[in-house]
Amino acid sequence: MTTTANGRDCGQKISLKKLSILLICGVFAFFAFSRYGWKVQEWYPKYRYIIFCGEEKRMLYPKPETLKPPRTDVLTITPWLAPIVWNGTYNIDVLNAQFHKRGVRVGLTIFAIKKYTVFVQTFVETAEKFFMVGHKVNYYVFTDRPNDIPNITLAEGRQLVVLIVPSYQRWQEVSMRRMEMIRDFSSQRFINEVDYLVCVDVDMRFSDEVGVEILSDVFGTLHPGFYGAGRQGFTYERRPESQAFIPGDEGDFYYAGGYFGGTIEEVYKLTNFCHNAMMTDRENKLEAVWHDESYLNKYFLYHKPTKILSVEYLWDNGFGVPDILKRRRFVAVPKNHNAIRNKRSIRRLRNA
Ligand SMILES: CC(=O)N[C@H]1[C@@H](OP(=O)(O)OP(=O)(O)OC[C@H]2O[C@@H](n3ccc(=O)[nH]c3=O)[C@H](O)[C@@H]2O)O[C@H](CO)[C@H](O)[C@@H]1O
Numbered sequence: 069m070t071t072t073a074n075g076r077d078c079g080q081k082i083s084l085k086k087l088s089i090l091l092i093c094g095v096f097a098f099f100a101f102s103r104y105g106w107k108v109q110e111w112y113p114k115y116r117y118i119i120f121c122g123e124e125k126r127m128l129y130p131k132p133e134t135l136k137p138p139r140t141d142v143l144t145i146t147p148w149l150a151p152i153v154w155n156g157t158y159n160i161d162v163l164n165a166q167f168h169k170r171g172v173r174v175g176l177t178i179f180a181i182k183k184y185t186v187f188v189q190t191f192v193e194t195a196e197k198f199f200m201v202g203h204k205v206n207y208y209v210f211t212d213r214p215n216d217i218p219n220i221t222l223a224e225g226r227q228l229v230v231l232i233v234p235s236y237q238r239w240q241e242v243s244m245r246r247m248e249m250i251r252d253f254s255s256q257r258f259i260n261e262v263d264y265l266v267c268v269d270v271d272m273r274f275s276d277e278v279g280v281e282i283l284s285d286v287f288g289t290l291h292p293g294f295y296g297a298g299r300q301g302f303t304y305e306r307r308p309e310s311q312a313f314i315p316g317d318e319g320d321f322y323y324a325g326g327y328f329g330g331t332i333e334e335v336y337k338l339t340n341f342c343h344n345a346m347m348t349d350r351e352n353k354l355e356a357v358w359h360d361e362s363y364l365n366k367y368f369l370y371h372k373p374t375k376i377l378s379v380e381y382l383w384d385n386g387f388g389v390p391d392i393l394k395r396r397r398f399v400a401v402p403k404n405h406n407a408i409r410n411k412r413s414i415r416r417l418r419n420a
């Protein structure tokens with residue numbers, strides 16, 4: 069402490085001044101954070117616990133209006149009361165708060181067998197921008213070519229796990245065997261590492277946000293080619309001998325094979341059913357018309373999904389952009405089917 073010639077205590081005076089500035093700043097910060105804290109949390113999710121000291125504070129958002137449904141142009145709930153997720157039907161801040169509190173961990177499975185490894189880079193890079201940002205994510209990349217999986221820098225709390233698996237000759241079999249492999253890894257590994265699984269095609273890119281609004285016990289996705297079709301238009305398996313058979317007067321929606329998920333337990337049940345049904349058909353020399361997709365549709369008919377993702381979550385620009393489609397979150401990467409799926413046809417293309 070310093071003392072001047074006239075005996076005044078300068079040190080104390082300065083620290084008092086500092087103290088009052090600090091106090092004013094503190095009061096200001098307190099009001100700012102209690103007013104805008106949730107926004108700050110959204111901008112900088114990793115500082116959330118510092119801002120709130122681990123506790124949740126007030127959250128302000130528009131009141132849901134009983135007499136003003138946010139969407140009237142599309143079905144937003146099924147007859148068994150499962151939500152159908154469309155833009156405008158949910159508040160992501162409210163959902164994020166719930167899922168952050170649970171510290172939810174999400175596994176995203178993709179298969180990159182043979183030439184499909186070319187899709188991994190774009191898939192993961194766009195997922196880093198749009199998929200479950202701010203949450204814990206494990207990418208599970210099933211491949212027969214581990215050396216072809218690129219090294220991609222991931223955000224904090226996210227990791228990429230390469231799982232080496234066998235490849236099959238026919239592309240249909242590669243697609244179908246995903247059920248068996250997801251089933252086996254669910255009970256052996258995923259159950260210990262993540263809370264939910266999201267199982268998608270790899271020949272895709274994220275182009276808008278996909279967050280925790282998709283998560284539920286077991287969810288499926290409307291196929292972009294059939295969301296407006298009638299039962300007769302659905303390409304379900306129609307041969308009664310097949311395990312995937314769906315009669316003409318049954319069926320709710322046509323679900324896409326390339327996007328389903330849920331808790332590990334539910335994904336285990338789904339993939340186990342589909343794989344067993346495929347194996348039974350194989351014994352009878354049958355394979356359903358749209359492979360894994362047909363068995364998935366059969367499963368969802370008798371085990372209704374607890375949530376359904378709208379076509380925003382699985383789109384193909386080949387279908388244009390209808391009015392109901394406010395966001396295209398996950399879109400197909402155009403591919404030359406013959407060239408990428410089949411060795412022989414590549415040779416044929418080259419020779420042509
Ligand atoms: C978006 C969507 O709903 N896609 C479904 C659709 O066909 P797609 O035409 O989208 O099938 P596809 O060629 O993308 O194959 C399905 C997936 O299997 C994997 N793969 C396939 C072949 C290969 O050589 N290597 C490889 O890794 C890859 O992850 C690919 O994304 O119908 C298929 C069954 O007919 C599956 O149900 C797909 O999920």
Ligand SMILES: [Mn+2]
Pocket residue numbers: 269270271326
């Ligand atoms: Mn695909």
